Amino acid sequence: MSERGVTPARVRVTSSRRSAVSPRGRALATDLDEQTELGDVYLGGLMRAQLRLSLSVLGVLVLTVVGFSVLLLAVPALRTAVVLGLPLPWLVLGVAVYPATWLAARTYVRQAERIEAEFADVVSPGSDPL
Numbered sequence: 001m002s003e004r005g006v007t008p009a010r011v012r013v014t015s016s017r018r019s020a021v022s023p024r025g026r027a028l029a030t031d032l033d034e035q036t037e038l039g040d041v042y043l044g045g046l047m048r049a050q051l052r053l054s055l056s057v058l059g060v061l062v063l064t065v066v067g068f069s070v071l072l073l074a075v076p077a078l079r080t081a082v083v084l085g086l087p088l089p090w091l092v093l094g095v096a097v098y099p100a101t102w103l104a105a106r107t108y109v110r111q112a113e114r115i116e117a118e119f120a121d122v123v124s125p126g127s128d129p130l
Helices: 023-033 037-074 088-123
Strands: none
Touching: 037 088
């Protein structure tokens, strides 16, 4: 109760003000806009992370396909094996590669979006990254 016997009006808090931009985020965004050396360092880090991701996804795909091809060369019985009426090499290299490629592409896109969202959070912590 206040001094006069009147209770103050209730106040409902609906936000924790997470949308406030920190001065660090504003300064970094300015560095990126003005293309300063610090902005180049952050962009270089983003580009390296994207390159590392793309090379790792590509490497897994290539190693899988090349590994199966080497397995076919090493084990001649696999070259003549038949599964569901189709030769095993045709089935794996002609059919199974496409779902594997789709899965790798989906994984790449999700991880690339995550990297970009983390970068956007560093640049402006209060804004929506995408």
